[in-house]
Each structure stands twice: as structure tokens, then as C-alpha cells.
Amino acid sequence: MNLQDRVRVRKVTLLSDNWYTLKTTSFDWLRNDGQWQRMNRETYDRGNGATLLPYDLVRRTVLLTRQFRYPAFVNGCGDLLIEAAAGLLDDAEPEQRIRAEVEEELGYRLGPVRKIFECFMSPGSVTERLHFFVAPYDSSMRIGAGGGLAEEGEDIEVLELSIDDALARVADGRIADAKTVMLLLHAQLHVFGAAQR
Ligand SMILES: Nc1nc2c(ncn2[C@@H]2O[C@H](COP(=O)(O)OP(=O)(O)O[C@H]3O[C@H](CO)[C@@H](O)[C@H](O)[C@@H]3O)[C@@H](O)[C@H]2O)c(=O)[nH]1
Numbered sequence: 001m002n003l004q005d006r007v008r009v010r011k012v013t014l015l016s017d018n019w020y021t022l023k024t025t026s027f028d029w030l031r032n033d034g035q036w037q038r039m040n041r042e043t044y045d046r047g048n049g050a051t052l053l054p055y056d057l058v059r060r061t062v063l064l065t066r067q068f069r070y071p072a073f074v075n076g077c078g079d080l081l082i083e084a085a086a087g088l089l090d091d092a093e094p095e096q097r098i099r100a101e102v103e104e105e106l107g108y109r110l111g112p113v114r115k116i117f118e119c120f121m122s123p124g125s126v127t128e129r130l131h132f133f134v135a136p137y138d139s140s141m142r143i144g145a146g147g148g149l150a151e152e153g154e155d156i157e158v159l160e161l162s163i164d165d166a167l168a169r170v171a172d173g174r175i176a177d178a179k180t181v182m183l184l185l186h187a188q189l190h191v192f193g194a195a196q197r
């Protein structure tokens with residue numbers, strides 16, 4: 001049965017329309033046992049995003065960012081967060097947006113990029129679909145210091161790590177951002193791993 005035939009939306013209420021939007025929706029769901037069940041779910045809509053891991057196969061390095069994330073801080077994170085460069089699409093194409101974001105945050109103008117997958121990062125409450133990319137980089141692509149847009153409150157450090165150091169930080173929890181862990185494990189298996197075989 002088509003999913004559209006299992007959901008009957010009754011009422012959508014806008015709870016917050018400040019920076020992004022938060023809604024609560026009352027709907028009926030047709031359960032597997034054939035019964036209709038009434039539900040309420042909140043959805044936080046901040047649009048879709050893209051993220052990218054630049055890698056250097058010769059030097060066995062990757063480029064990451066380090067920045068303050070208030071929602072992580074308020075949930076007990078006592079350090080700046082190490083993350084892959086990422087940004088919201090603002091209705092642009094994912095590849096075009098992530099290229100611009102890598103220039104702003106990392107200061108590199110990339111050549112070809114490769115899409116690897118797209119994922120819902122928190123599908124119980126956040127609508128966002130995140131597009132994942134990897135791309136080779138080298139020093140000739142560096143066009144600036146990166147750091148993000150200060151006028152938007154971005155205060156980003158650029159971090160170049162060996163892939164082994166980055167993976168060690170995933171293992172001991174110093175890298176704890178989901179998109180970044182996903183990209184690094186992908187790179188271990190399919191980028192650096194493939195290059196060794
Ligand atoms: N004033 C204000 N500014 C905000 C607010 N929330 C975000 N911003 C600003 O909005 C901009 C968003 O920056 P981007 O680089 O486009 O996005 P991002 O925050 O890095 O998000 C990326 O990472 C997220 C977390 O991993 C991803 O969820 C997201 O898809 C994206 O890839 C930043 O300048 C940030 O300071 C807010 O509530 N108020």
C-alpha cells in the first residue's frame with residue numbers, strides 16, 4: 001500500500017517561526033494491524049544541507065573544521081566540535097552549495113567532487129536531508145584562510161589531520177559529530193582503503 005494512503009493529516013500548527021520553523025502535526029496513521037491511530041509529531045524544518053570531506057591520498061590527510069556549537073554545549077559537550085565542512089542549501093543545488101561552503105569554511109577551491117549518499121540525520125524530529133560528498137584536495141587549491149562568515153557569527157578553525165589521527169579521534173570520542181564520523185569511516189573503507197589495495 002502507498003504510504004500516502006496510510007497517513008491522514010488532520011491539523012498542522014506552527015509553533016515557532018523564528019530562525020527556522022517548528023510545527024506540530026496531528027495525523028492518523030494506519031497501523032500494520034489495520035487500525036487507525038491518532039498521533040502528534042513535532043517537526044523542526046531547517047531545510048536541507050550538504051557536507052564534504054576533502055582528502056589527500058598522497059599525504060594521507062583530511063580537512064575538517066572546529067567550531068563552537070551551542071546545542072552541543074547545552075547538552076554537555078565541553079569542547080569545540082570537530083566537524084566536516086557543511087552548510088544549509090538555501091534552495092541551491094547541493095554540489096554548488098557545498099563548493100561555496102568549502103571555500104568559506106576551509107579556504108579551498110575544489111576540483112571534481114563525488115556524491116556518496118544522502119541521509120536523514122535525525123528523522124524522528126528534524127526534516128533535514130543531508131547530502132554527503134568527498135573530494136581530493138592539495139595545497140594548490142588553497143585560496144584563503146577559511147574560517148566562515150564572521151558577520152553570520154561563524155568562527156571556524158581549519159584542521160588538517162592525518163586520516164589515522166582522525167580515526168583515532170572517532171574511536172575515543174574526540175570526534176563525535178555524526179556526519180563527520182560517517183564521512184571518515186567511508187573514507188577509511190572506500191577512499192584510503194581502496195588506495196591501499
Ligand atoms: N541568528 C541566528 N543564526 C543562526 C541560528 N541558527 C543557525 N544560525 C546561523 O546560520 C548559519 C548556518 O550556517 P551553515 O554553515 O549554512 O550551516 P551549519 O550550521 O554549518 O549547518 C550544517 O551543519 C549542520 C550540523 O551538522 C547540519 O545539520 C546542516 O545540514 C549543515 O550541514 C550560521 O551562520 C549560524 O550561525 C539561529 O537560531 N539564529
Ligand SMILES: [Mg+2]
Binds near residue numbers: 085086087088105
Ligand atoms: Mg557550516
